[in-house]
Amino acid sequence: MTAREWAGRVHPAGPWEPDPGPMPVPGGAGFGDMIDALRELQDTITGAAPPPHLVEQATRALREVSAALKPHTVPEREQITGHRMDLRGRGQTMAPAFVPDEWDDSRVSGRVTFGRHYLGGNGAVHGGAVPLLFDEVLGRLANSGRRVSRTAYLHVNFRRITPVGVELRLDAKFEREEGRKRFLTAALYDGGHVTADAEGLFVALRPGQP
Numbered sequence: 001m002t003a004r005e006w007a008g009r010v011h012p013a014g015p016w017e018p019d020p021g022p023m024p025v026p027g028g029a030g031f032g033d034m035i036d037a038l039r040e041l042q043d044t045i046t047g048a049a050p051p052p053h054l055v056e057q058a059t060r061a062l063r064e065v066s067a068a069l070k071p072h073t074v075p076e077r078e079q080i081t082g083h084r085m086d087l088r089g090r091g092q093t094m095a096p097a098f099v100p101d102e103w104d105d106s107r108v109s110g111r112v113t114f115g116r117h118y119l120g121g122n123g124a125v126h127g128g129a130v131p132l133l134f135d136e137v138l139g140r141l142a143n144s145g146r147r148v149s150r151t152a153y154l155h156v157n158f159r160r161i162t163p164v165g166v167e168l169r170l171d172a173k174f175e176r177e178e179g180r181k182r183f184l185t186a187a188l189y190d191g192g193h194v195t196a197d198a199e200g201l202f203v204a205l206r207p208g209q210p
């Protein structure tokens with residue numbers, strides 16, 4: 001079974017279900033630990049000012065890990081990252097890991113912390129990373145219990161800085177559906193303040209559309 005087929009079988013009711021069930025898990029139980037270690041590495045490297053000899057040592061170690069993993073490269077449908085819906089962030093480090101607390105097919109509420117990796121400047125998250133998070137969460141909600149759709153537009157308002165290293169709350173809502181068009185909204189909160197909000201249009205794909 002490919003990782004993509006596995007994701008579909010384990011989560012027939014929607015994409016927020018954390019329990020992988022009893023069937024064999026692609027990548028094994030430790031795959032999430034590897035991804036967490038990669039997140040930690042990204043944050044650590046971003047924040048580090050190491051001496052040159054340590055830079056050389058770290059470069060060698062990273063190249064060794066890449067060389068060990070490269071022979072296991074697979075086609076997209078067998079890829080594990082992005083398909084492990086039981087793991088935080090679907091088992092990939094592209095966006096900060098969103099941790100859903102409450103959800104149904106029309107709304108989701110959860111927590112997220114942008115690590116140092118996502119720093120733009122002066123303690124604020126990079127302006128491109130915030131839409132990435134919204135697209136990830138709204139995209140999953142748009143497809144929750146429904147036919148697959150893709151983002152047609154995503155409008156993001158940056159209301160105040162989104163701080164790095166602080167646990168934030170994200171609330172997302174499926175507002176309405178008009179034919180193939182799905183309209184969703186979301187807001188990101190630092191305590192009681194909205195740091196950014198978004199409105200997205202997701203269009204359900206016709207058969208055969210990539």
Ligand SMILES: CCCCCCCC(=O)SCCNC(=O)CCNC(=O)[C@H](O)C(C)(C)COP(=O)(O)OP(=O)(O)OC[C@H]1O[C@@H](n2cnc3c(N)ncnc32)[C@H](O)[C@@H]1OP(=O)(O)O
Nearest residue numbers: 015135136139140150151152153179180181201203205206
């Ligand atoms: C588990 C996974 C979680 C992560 C999810 C992440 C989601 C993503 O990021 S997807 C990747 C980013 N998005 C893309 O690559 C999409 C690229 N664009 C496309 O493929 C197409 O333009 C697509 C599918 C959005 C729409 O094309 P198509 O199916 O031909 O629709 P089309 O007939 O033009 O439009 C349908 C309706 O939507 C409207 N529409 C389409 N695009 C827009 C837009 N940008 N603004 C406003 N309206 C739009 C049209 O006006 C039309 O409205 P109506 O029915 O009222 O006339």
